[in-house]
Amino acid sequence: MSKPLHIAIIMDGNGRWAKKRFLPRIEGHRASRKAIRSCIEGAIELNIPYLSLYAFSTENWQRPKQEIESLFSIFNKIIHEELNELAKQGVCISYSGQLHRFPEELQETLRLAKDRTKDQAGLKLNICLDYSGKNEIVRAVKKMLQERIDPETLDESLFDEYLDTGGMPAVDLLIRTSGEERISNFMLWQIAYAELIFLDVLWPDFTKDHLKSCVETFQQRSRRFGGL
Numbered sequence: 001m002s003k004p005l006h007i008a009i010i011m012d013g014n015g016r017w018a019k020k021r022f023l024p025r026i027e028g029h030r031a032s033r034k035a036i037r038s039c040i041e042g043a044i045e046l047n048i049p050y051l052s053l054y055a056f057s058t059e060n061w062q063r064p065k066q067e068i069e070s071l072f073s074i075f076n077k078i079i080h081e082e083l084n085e086l087a088k089q090g091v092c093i094s095y096s097g098q099l100h101r102f103p104e105e106l107q108e109t110l111r112l113a114k115d116r117t118k119d120q121a122g123l124k125l126n127i128c129l130d131y132s133g134k135n136e137i138v139r140a141v142k143k144m145l146q147e148r149i150d151p152e153t154l155d156e157s158l159f160d161e162y163l164d165t166g167g168m169p170a171v172d173l174l175i176r177t178s179g180e181e182r183i184s185n186f187m188l189w190q191i192a193y194a195e196l197i198f199l200d201v202l203w204p205d206f207t208k209d210h211l212k213s214c215v216e217t218f219q220q221r222s223r224r225f226g227g228l
Contacts, residue, residue, distance in 0.1 A: 004172035006050035013178030013202030026070045031204035042208025050124045054186050058132035072106050079109050090122025096164035097131035133188035173218045177203045
């Protein structure tokens with residue numbers, strides 16, 4: 001059975017993980033670092049070409065200012081401390097979302113990681129930040145209008161190119177942790193025929209073994225894409 005070319009993960013449950021341990025919510029976000037590392041290692045071991053991680057949604061701006069600022073600090077720290085190892089493993093980092101709305105220091109860190117790994121031939125790691133599926137589609141339409149794309153030439157393949165994920169294959173497998181069973185405005189176009197797996201595991205407890213189990217489940221499913 002073939003493996004998924006593109007796995008996307010909604011990393012959910014950091015706050016509940018912390019609450020169960022009577023810790024501040026931010027400790028759940030800090031604890032997520034181990035899960036991210038294990039997930040990336042698992043994807044590399046499984047030879048998965050593309051991995052997209054939903055790190056910060058556009059709706060997350062509604063959270064308390066202090067939590068958001070702490071999250072940005074954690075993002076900065078993780079990227080700086082993990083970058084060398086990711087580069088050694090051949091990981092190529094890209095982003096989806098509206099990075100220009102982040103603090104300049106974080107933007108610079110994100111640019112550094114992308115530039116440092118742009119020529120790597122291994123796992124393509126797509127980090128989704130200030131990301132919204134609906135917003136991505138609207139931005140793609142705006143870009144096409146600005147470029148005066150002839151409507152007669154527009155098809156799904158061309159539209160793909162204007163999305164943040166342009167050049168990436170469609171998502172084959174979408175995983176959401178924490179037991180919640182909804183999409184939460186994530187990659188609405190890209191997951192049209194994705195297999196969905198909802199795990200009753202809080203994100204900080206997620207390991208490469210969970211990822212491998214999800215891939216095994218994916219391989220057992222019959223994907224007909226509307227056919228017989």
